Amino acid sequence: MSVISKLFTSDKKPTPLGLVVAGSLLGLSTLLWVKAPRTPILSAEVAEEHFKHLSHTEPNEGNSPDWKPPHRVRYSKKTSAQAEEMKPDVIIVGSGLGSLTTGSLLAQRGWKVLILEQHDQAGGCLHTFEEKGYEFDVGLHYIGGMVGSRWSSLRKMYDVVTGGRVEWCKLDDPYDSAVCTGEYEESGADSIHFYGDYKRTEKELKAKLTKEEGKQVSSFFFSLNFTVVRMAGWLVAKVMPIWLRRSVGRLVEIPSAGVLNVTTTDYMKNALGVTSSKVHGILTYLFGDYGLMPSVSSWAVHAVVFNHWRGGAFYPYGGSSALAMGACEVIRQNGGLILVNSRVKSIVVEGGKAVGVEMEKDGNIFRANKIVSDVGARNTFLRLLKSEDIANVDKSFISDLTQDEQGDLDEHARMAPSCALLNLFIGLDAPAESLGVPATNAWVVPSWDHEKNLQKFWAEDGESELPVAFIGSNSAKDFSYEKRFGKNRGSVMVLAPVEYKWFKKWENNRVHARGEDYDAMKKHWEEKLLKKLYQVYPNVKGHITYMDLGTPLSNNYYLGVNHGEVYGLTHSLDRCWKHRDALSVHTDIPGLYMTGQDLMTAGVSAALMSGVMTVAAISKPVLVSHVHNLL
Numbered sequence: 001m002s003v004i005s006k007l008f009t010s011d012k013k014p015t016p017l018g019l020v021v022a023g024s025l026l027g028l029s030t031l032l033w034v035k036a037p038r039t040p041i042l043s044a045e046v047a048e049e050h051f052k053h054l055s056h057t058e059p060n061e062g063n064s065p066d067w068k069p070p071h072r073v074r075y076s077k078k079t080s081a082q083a084e085e086m087k088p089d090v091i092i093v094g095s096g097l098g099s100l101t102t103g104s105l106l107a108q109r110g111w112k113v114l115i116l117e118q119h120d121q122a123g124g125c126l127h128t129f130e131e132k133g134y135e136f137d138v139g140l141h142y143i144g145g146m147v148g149s150r151w152s153s154l155r156k157m158y159d160v161v162t163g164g165r166v167e168w169c170k171l172d173d174p175y176d177s178a179v180c181t182g183e184y185e186e187s188g189a190d191s192i193h194f195y196g197d198y199k200r201t202e203k204e205l206k207a208k209l210t211k212e213e214g215k216q217v218s219s220f221f222f223s224l225n226f227t228v229v230r231m232a233g234w235l236v237a238k239v240m241p242i243w244l245r246r247s248v249g250r251l252v253e254i255p256s257a258g259v260l261n262v263t264t265t266d267y268m269k270n271a272l273g274v275t276s277s278k279v280h281g282i283l284t285y286l287f288g289d290y291g292l293m294p295s296v297s298s299w300a301v302h303a304v305v306f307n308h309w310r311g312g313a314f315y316p317y318g319g320s321s322a323l324a325m326g327a328c329e330v331i332r333q334n335g336g337l338i339l340v341n342s343r344v345k346s347i348v349v350e351g352g353k354a355v356g357v358e359m360e361k362d363g364n365i366f367r368a369n370k371i372v373s374d375v376g377a378r379n380t381f382l383r384l385l386k387s388e389d390i391a392n393v394d395k396s397f398i399s400d401l402t403q404d405e406q407g408d409l410d411e412h413a414r415m416a417p418s419c420a421l422l423n424l425f426i427g428l429d430a431p432a433e434s435l436g437v438p439a440t441n442a443w444v445v446p447s448w449d450h451e452k453n454l455q456k457f458w459a460e461d462g463e464s465e466l467p468v469a470f471i472g473s474n475s476a477k478d479f480s481y482e483k484r485f486g487k488n489r490g491s492v493m494v495l496a497p498v499e500y501k502w503f504k505k506w507e508n509n510r511v512h513a514r515g516e517d518y519d520a521m522k523k524h525w526e527e528k529l530l531k532k533l534y535q536v537y538p539n540v541k542g543h544i545t546y547m548d549l550g551t552p553l554s555n556n557y558y559l560g561v562n563h564g565e566v567y568g569l570t571h572s573l574d575r576c577w578k579h580r581d582a583l584s585v586h587t588d589i590p591g592l593y594m595t596g597q598d599l600m601t602a603g604v605s606a607a608l609m610s611g612v613m614t615v616a617a618i619s620k621p622v623l624v625s626h627v628h629n630l631l
Contacts, residue, residue, distance in 0.1 A: 070332040071095075071122035071325050075342035075361065083337055083366055088114035090618070091357055091366055093344045093384070094374035094560070096124030097604055098595035100327035101611025102372055102618075103336055104161045109622045113336035114366060116357065118343040118560050123324030124374075125559065125566075126604070132546045134427035134491050135481070137474050138558070139566070140320035140604050141493075142171060142441060144308035153631055157608055160629045162326030163333075168314040169479045172439040174201075175313035178285035181535055183465050184447035184456075192282050196312025198224075209279065216279045219272040224310075227303035230255045234300075235609075238584040238599060239616045245581060253580075259300040261577040267299035281448025288443065288468050288497070290602040291419035291567045293451055298576040301601050308605065315439075315477035318484075323604075343560075347371055347380075347592065349389040354592035370618055374596040375560060376568045377401060377583060378417065389589065397582040400574060414574045417500075418602070420552035420564030424494040424529040427546030431482065432473040432490035435539045439476040444469040444532050454497075462498060469532040470495040492540065494529040500552050500563045511557055522549045567602035585617035593617060 092099045095117035103113040125139025145154030148168045174193035182189035195201045206214035234256035237249035268274040284294040289305050316322045345360035356367035373380040400415035446465040453467035475481040475491040506514045552564020569575045595614040600606040616623045
């Protein structure tokens with residue numbers, strides 16, 4: 001443990017100085033929230049009445065046949081001309097929530113915003129799709145941060161970005177269940193429930209364990225808030241200009257080093273005294289939320305993700321695309337323009353400064369004083385910029401970034417793409433709840449030793465038991481689903497990690513035209529995923545009327561990634577600490593800024609926060625003008 005770290009922790013517990021710092025920051029947050037009005041969390045019974053006044057998009061005024069909702073306006077000669085005429089102040093490449101947050105906050109203060117999206121709808125991982133009368137989400141499965149209550153600062157941020165168009169449905173309590181099916185576990189099958197009240201979770205978990213293991217559980221839960229507070233300096237430094245970040249930023253980051261530059265396993269063992277392999281496995285059950293094994297992931301990332309669910313989990317009323325549509329409408333109402341089917345070929349750099357973007361379709365160049373990239377570090381620095389344009393970017397960062405191997409949750413991950421996932425979309429002929437599928441996520445593992453599960457899976461090329469599967473139902477979580485799609489319908493999704501190399505030979509084939517061997521491979525994986533579903537929810541069997549499998553190649557096509565990755569860069573120590581300067585809002589190219597989950601951690605709320613950080617770097621007056629609404 002470093003000398004600096006000892007100022008904040010000693011003998012596995014916070015020092016007086018650490019407690020003062022943590023208490024002061026948490027107390028300040030409380031004071032900022034205390035005057036905010038408190039409203040009850042939305043319930044299914046009052047949902048319909050409560051939302052009569054809400055809509056995701058404004059009505060088609062004038063009933064124009066050319067009208068499109070703001071998240072589906074296509075790139076064309078007409079819209080291209082509109083983009084040129086508007087003379088944008090800022091151009092944002094990509095339309096994930098980081099982009100939409102940046103665009104919404106700037107547009108509301110008079111900035112002319114142009115957002116360019118390669119897919120046919122804006123929103124990135126927020127988008128949903130409909131097939132055979134079912135709706136499925138692709139990237140948002142639940143959100144914490146107590147967004148169900150208006151006093152939550154995270155809720156306020158969502159409200160500002162979407163113009164208050166989105167309300168939230170509370171998941172069941174427990175929001176997560178970790179299910180060990182016991183194939184590799186000597187002690188057999190087991191289930192652990194995680195509640196919004198962490199004291200209840202801690203109490204129930206300790207009742208299942210020995211006294212010594214119970215102490216380890218208490219140490220873990222006690223450390224979560226303390227870890228989150230220590231990350232503050234790391235976040236502040238990411239917004240600083242380069243010259244300030246490499247001077248003052250170094251001092252601000254000091255408390256962060258001890259929680260970011262250490263693996264989850266090492267911190268839990270050495271700082272928290274978690275020596276029981278079972279306790280370690282249970283408390284790292286959600287490593288799939290950031291996609292990297294605990295032995296190589298940053299402890300701070302794990303702690304932040306785990307702590308995010310304090311107070312329970314929520315889901316957007318109307319589905320995850322409600323967030324995208326709400327933000328897009330705010331941007332449209334304030335004179336901004338979002339164009340889909342608008343793939344950017346390159347970022348234009350002149351005289352060492354980013355000045356615009358060149359379109360792939362027609363070679364058009366749009367210019368602006370500020371260019372923001374929301375397509376991830378790999379796409380930004382390796383695809384959109386020429387080699388001469390990145391000459392001043394940190395050489396070790398570019399070298400590490402050019403690794404071709406997949407992160408895939410293993411020990412070789414440094415700056416590689418994060419893990420790839422399979423996503424099995426299932427339509428049911430009855431509400432999911434009636435078949436025993438609650439508004440609770442199930443994390444299914446064959447044993448509590450995640451490392452062993454994963455290593456066996458990779459070594460046997462996926463022929464062994466799935467190392468982890470995530471099962472969730474968006475129809476059970478969304479109170480509007482029955483109203484929109486009918487009473488006798490439900491949907492379930494099953495996700496599991498895979499290696500991209502198993503799918504690589506089909507990566508250059510067209511969608512829906514990859515051949516019989518590809519279809520046979522999909523069938524094989526469908527059966528493995530269904531096995532896990534039936535293990536946990538056997539009553540679903542016989543009620544499936546629709547099924548389709550999304551592979552890593554689907555992610556490449558729809559999300560514009562290259563290795564099927566779902567969390568940007570892998571959440572290794574290199575990503576979180578070694579290359580923290582390169583993964584900041586300001587880049588080494590004047591006029592070019594970053595946003596999105598590569599700035600922070602995986603997840604939708606992290607993307608939202610990245611957008612706020614980007615606005616802070618681009619225009620502090622704009623951020624200050626929103627502060628009274630954001631806190």
